Amino acid sequence: MCSIACDVKDALRQTVVTLREGQATPGINESYQTAGRVESYVATQEIVVPKDALFGKIIDVLMNETAPPRRSIRILEPGMGPAAFTRFVLRKPFLDRFDEIHVQGADISHGMLVYAAEVIHALYQSNVDGQRITIALSSGINCVNVLDPFYGAIRSQGRRFDAVVASQFEHYCPNSHGSSLACKYREHGIPYSTKAEFRRMCHDLLEEGGVYFTLDDRFGESPEEYERICRAWDSYVVRQFTDDAVLHQLHSSNPALARNLRLTYDRQRPRQALLRVAAQAREHRREICREEIEPLSVTRRDLVALFGEENVQCMMHPSIETHPGFYLMWAFKRN
Numbered sequence: 001m002c003s004i005a006c007d008v009k010d011a012l013r014q015t016v017v018t019l020r021e022g023q024a025t026p027g028i029n030e031s032y033q034t035a036g037r038v039e040s041y042v043a044t045q046e047i048v049v050p051k052d053a054l055f056g057k058i059i060d061v062l063m064n065e066t067a068p069p070r071r072s073i074r075i076l077e078p079g080m081g082p083a084a085f086t087r088f089v090l091r092k093p094f095l096d097r098f099d100e101i102h103v104q105g106a107d108i109s110h111g112m113l114v115y116a117a118e119v120i121h122a123l124y125q126s127n128v129d130g131q132r133i134t135i136a137l138s139s140g141i142n143c144v145n146v147l148d149p150f151y152g153a154i155r156s157q158g159r160r161f162d163a164v165v166a167s168q169f170e171h172y173c174p175n176s177h178g179s180s181l182a183c184k185y186r187e188h189g190i191p192y193s194t195k196a197e198f199r200r201m202c203h204d205l206l207e208e209g210g211v212y213f214t215l216d217d218r219f220g221e222s223p224e225e226y227e228r229i230c231r232a233w234d235s236y237v238v239r240q241f242t243d244d245a246v247l248h249q250l251h252s253s254n255p256a257l258a259r260n261l262r263l264t265y266d267r268q269r270p271r272q273a274l275l276r277v278a279a280q281a282r283e284h285r286r287e288i289c290r291e292e293i294e295p296l297s298v299t300r301r302d303l304v305a306l307f308g309e310e311n312v313q314c315m316m317h318p319s320i321e322t323h324p325g326f327y328l329m330w331a332f333k334r335n
């Protein structure tokens with residue numbers, strides 16, 4: 001692993017955000033590795049899964065509910081991606097609440113973290129005024145594997161966090177050692193940990209009073225409920241990708257992608273055909289990204305076993321008709 005200067009143009013960036021490039025093990029998750037993939041992820045994420053309200057809730061919990069009231073905070077973000085959540089950390093009111101903020105981000109994709117470093121640097125320049133901020137990013141890390149040397153180094157240095165934010169990340173951890181995702185990882189010789197093992201490690205890395213957050217898609221409590229969740233998602237995707245205003249805005253940041261979506265979701269085609277396109281795209285993404293989700297009751301049971309019944313909370317996506325399958329769950333580590 002080597003420290004790289006991510007297009008460093010001034011000394012300031014080097015001190016605020018350091019990006020360490022690691023060699024990604026082939027086959028782990030190649031779907032977000034190229035610059036083109038990163039750009040299309042960033043361009044479409046907010047259109048198809050708006051997460052701002054849920055990120056806002058995380059910020060609110062960290063500002064108001066972490067005990068004891070403190071002026072410094074350390075956050076770990078496995079599978080950080082393009083700093084979608086970190087944007088909220090480097091903004092008011094969070095910046096007014098803490099004098100010292102440390103974020104440790106990790107991802108398999110170097111491209112994602114290069115993008116994240118750019119976003120963080122821009123926010124730092126416009127928003128930060130006097131707070132001590134350190135952002136350490138490490139790419140090429142298989143965050144799914146609790147035995148990865150990245151976590152080993154954290155443990156051996158005795159580092160602990162006030163928050164772990166797993167945003168759309170747990171779905172890369174198999175539901176169990178016998179699940180189909182676990183079989184795929186074994187077939188490809190990729191070390192992995194299950195969701196339960198990953199959560200246990202996050203629990204152990206938290207300070208007393210720290211909080212574990214997970215945002216993700218859920219499998220329904222029954223196949224019928226899952227079917228309803230998928231239908232709601234597909235029709236939202238079709239609505240967004242056939243909306244002139246949405247495509248027009250996308251065109252300004254990524255014209256090729258906007259053109260492609262106009263063709264794929266051609267409004268001349270019957271609605272049923274467009275819904276099938278969305279369903280195929282959803283399943284294709286799950287397959288190539290190696291995703292596996294579970295019912296919310298299972299996530300909750302697991303977190304309750306680790307953190308205790310009274311310390312686990314849940315918030316559904318505020319737009320329940322369009323995103324009934326998306327949730328935020330958080331758990332406090334309290335004695």
Ligand SMILES: C[S@@+](CC[C@H](N)C(=O)[O-])C[C@H]1O[C@@H](n2cnc3c(N)ncnc32)[C@H](O)[C@@H]1O
Pocket residue numbers: 028029032045078079080081082083084085106107108109112141142143144166167168169172
């Ligand atoms: C769906 S994106 C979510 C990114 C970000 N957390 C967000 O909320 O927008 C998933 C991220 O996890 C990363 N990822 C996938 N598998 C991984 C693995 N095994 N280890 C580390 N990162 C991984 C991807 O590169 C991508 O950046």
